[in-house]
Amino acid sequence: MLAKESIISAESIGTDGTTTLISPTAIGSRDAVDPGRARRVAIPETVWRLLVPLLLVITWQAVSSLGWVNDFVLPSPAAVLQAYGELWQSGDLQAALHISLWRAGLGLLIGGGAGLLLGLAAGLSRSAERGYDALLQMLRTIPFIALVPIFVVWFGIGETSKIALIVGASITPMYLSVYHAIRGIDPKLSELGQAFHLSRQHYIRLIVLPMALPGILVGTRYAAAAALLALVAAEQINASAGIGFILNNANQFQRTDIILAGILVYAVLGILVDALLRHIEQRVLSWR
Numbered sequence: 001m002l003a004k005e006s007i008i009s010a011e012s013i014g015t016d017g018t019t020t021l022i023s024p025t026a027i028g029s030r031d032a033v034d035p036g037r038a039r040r041v042a043i044p045e046t047v048w049r050l051l052v053p054l055l056l057v058i059t060w061q062a063v064s065s066l067g068w069v070n071d072f073v074l075p076s077p078a079a080v081l082q083a084y085g086e087l088w089q090s091g092d093l094q095a096a097l098h099i100s101l102w103r104a105g106l107g108l109l110i111g112g113g114a115g116l117l118l119g120l121a122a123g124l125s126r127s128a129e130r131g132y133d134a135l136l137q138m139l140r141t142i143p144f145i146a147l148v149p150i151f152v153v154w155f156g157i158g159e160t161s162k163i164a165l166i167v168g169a170s171i172t173p174m175y176l177s178v179y180h181a182i183r184g185i186d187p188k189l190s191e192l193g194q195a196f197h198l199s200r201q202h203y204i205r206l207i208v209l210p211m212a213l214p215g216i217l218v219g220t221r222y223a224a225a226a227a228l229l230a231l232v233a234a235e236q237i238n239a240s241a242g243i244g245f246i247l248n249n250a251n252q253f254q255r256t257d258i259i260l261a262g263i264l265v266y267a268v269l270g271i272l273v274d275a276l277l278r279h280i281e282q283r284v285l286s287w288r
Contacts, residue, residue, distance in 0.1 A: 060074075096246050110167045123183055136176075147168055148234075157237055166230040177219025180215060192207075225273075
């Protein structure tokens with residue numbers, strides 16, 4: 001009688017939000033009848049994102065430990081970590097990160113800001129679109145690496161050519177995103193602004209910018225990714241500091257472990273910048 005009452009009284013989670021205990025006997029009988037209803041453990045999204053890279057690192061270490069690959073061709077993850085320790089103790093990594101982030105940040109600020117203003121103007125004015133849209137579309141089709149020789153001729157081999165290359169790579173992604181975001185605004189909102197007799201400034205501030213904000217933030221992410229890609233190419237132009245300088249020195253001394261360490265630094269920077277921009281996007285666009 002007691003067993004029967006415990007099974008009857010131990011119900012599952014109800015639809016009204018109430019929760020009661022479930023006896024082991026009831027759990028076993030329900031799972032045996034319907035295994036699909038067994039409780040599943042929720043795995044966080046971050047774990048799923050890190051699962052494949054972690055498996056790759058484990059495989060990489062196993063291949064290196066078994067001697068299937070020459071250490072000179074592909075050093076083990078442990079050797080790469082030792083290279084990081086060497087660069088950190090000497091202070092080269094900290095100085096290189098500061099210089100590289102400054103180059104990428106300045107180029108993104110100039111290129112992204114110019115692309116934002118040009119996209120706003122072209123999205124709001126047909127005359128501006130006819131004036132330079134074709135030029136920017138042609139610039140978009142040119143690989144930014146192809147601009148390296150001419151930028152060296154124009155700006156020399158100093159910092160100006162490196163910043164100019166990053167600017168050229170980041171301007172078009174921002175321009176295209178902002179332009180299409182503005183042109184994609186519902187025409188009924190424009191009619192609403194006209195019905196309320198909004199001025200040009202109020203129309204841009206109250207309707208255009210809020211509606212185009214998702215496209216602007218997406219364009220910022222694209223422009224940041226392009227800026228980091230251009231940074232890799234820019235720091236190959238006779239760099240005297242930065243991550244590219246470390247890679248060039250490691251190549252001369254045939255330090256494959258340091259080369260891999262520098263490449264992974266670029267990858268981590270890209271992931272961190274994208275994660276930061278995604279976080280900002282979620283906070284700013286929480287109303288969506």
